[in-house]
Amino acid sequence: MELSHLIQSSQVENVRVCCPLMPPVTGTLCVSSHHLILSACPVQGTKQQNCELWLLHSSVDSVEKSVHNIGILKSKDGEGRSSSGTVTLKCKDLRVIQLEIPDMEETFNIARSVQALSSLDNLSLSYPFFFRPAGCKLGKGWPRDTMENFYLKLKAQTDAWRLSDVNENFKVCPSYPEKIIVPVACSDNSLKQAAAFRxxxxxxxxxxxxxxxxxxxxRSAQPLIGPNHHHSEDDEMLLDAALMGQSRGFIIDIRTEQEAKQARSAGGGTENKDRYRKWSLLHRPLERGKALQSSLTRLVGTCHETYLGSTHWLSKLQASQWLSHIKEALSTAGLAAECIEREGTCVLLHGEEGANNTLLATSLAQLILSPDCRTMAGFQDLIEREWLQAGHPFQLRCARFGWVQGYIQQESPYFLLFLDCCWQLTRQFPMAMEFNEKLLSTLATHAYSSEYGTFLCNSEKERHVYKLREKTHSLWGILNNFRQRKHFINPVYERNPLVIWPSVAPQSIQLWEGFFFRYFMSTKHKEMSWQRTWELVGEDP
Structure with missing residues (x-):
């Protein structure tokens, strides 16, 4: 196979593996093109069970190795020291797996093999292109929702918007879907001119x-005002048309005023109030990029240190600033929802690129406003529409998790932050969401490493190029399988037609222990409570 040259040792005997929440096992370690496999048979006179452990190479975030001298080894040529080694795999799902290997050379071979196989450059060689689960057909679950379906629901409510194919073949905007919804008053030619200004x-x-x-x-990206104060009449007309006769609207720029000014000197900027007279500009900054990734790294380190017995947990948690990012995200989404619900005004949300924090804020605002988005199907549609089809670059943002500090390139946990905010909402409104915490954890895991093609690539255009619908399985098709779906349903769900306003008070925002500590503490009692709840509501999960 194409990846065989990256495997320096394909099989090692007598490897001891220590995994979270299970006793250590010893067996044969095999390295395949996409998996690390441990096959352990019971040893006579011990309590070890027969087991087989599989680990996707793509789920490994960091590989660490160490060598230990274990004694004197006598040979014909004289005496020498015998060495063993340990390979520590820090995974994107927060597992820490230790491989104790009885030979130093094999230790280095395994470490180098996993390191190479966990950071492939060629996307078409990744596991989703080879994964063929039994009983599943290619194409099932692709796509989860389409813009045509979304428009049909909209058309039943208003005729002021139209479905445009101006972006057919992604010729206008490579990160947008081929079909988009715009005001009826705007022609395709006008949209092209407006696009050139963003x-x-x-x-x-x-x-x-x-x-x-x-x-x-x-939602959009920033306008290209630049230092010379450029403007676009087509962009101005598009926004005025979106007001649908209303006297005013709000533009929420999720950057500070200083950041917007700095962006203008580089060719970007924010809307000029003299040109957009019907729009009021608000700044609600959200942290982004490397700063957000560094926050996750500090949080992951703090959780791991706490598991190992470190003290000063609360001060380290506060220093990570992760909970502050959750507060700001919910506050910004709440502001957008308040403008729409209470003020009855149109809202435009954007930052710089419009594909990161912008999507975080718009998707959370919809969860706050719309009971349809809180259903199992509606939530999946929301992610499909607001993250996947909207062009969030998953391949770049989720290339690494939070174990490694010094190798941040374009990684940043926007989607994980969104899922964490969703968990906060499920905790504050336990009956409002049809889905449960397990679905959120599952989505987070698959966004970073998956057997399925749903979160591969950076845009719909790239997914078309790689033919993901024809060559990989969809995660949605698996999650909505009857046997799987029942594990992700909230047993106490009741449809709530009202807006759910999240609290951002310090005591209302908590660490998502079910995700960040899921491999540091047993979930046995939580699963028992979940099972008992299903029994009380009279259904079998």
């Missing part, structure tokens, strides 16, 4: 329509 050609498009107040939530 970074990455991400011009304002519909994200959500409020059926009662008849106002829209839009």
């Amino acid at each position: 970074q990455g050609h991400r011009f304002p498009i519909l994200s959500y329509y409020h059926p009662r107040n008849k106002v829209a939530l839009l």
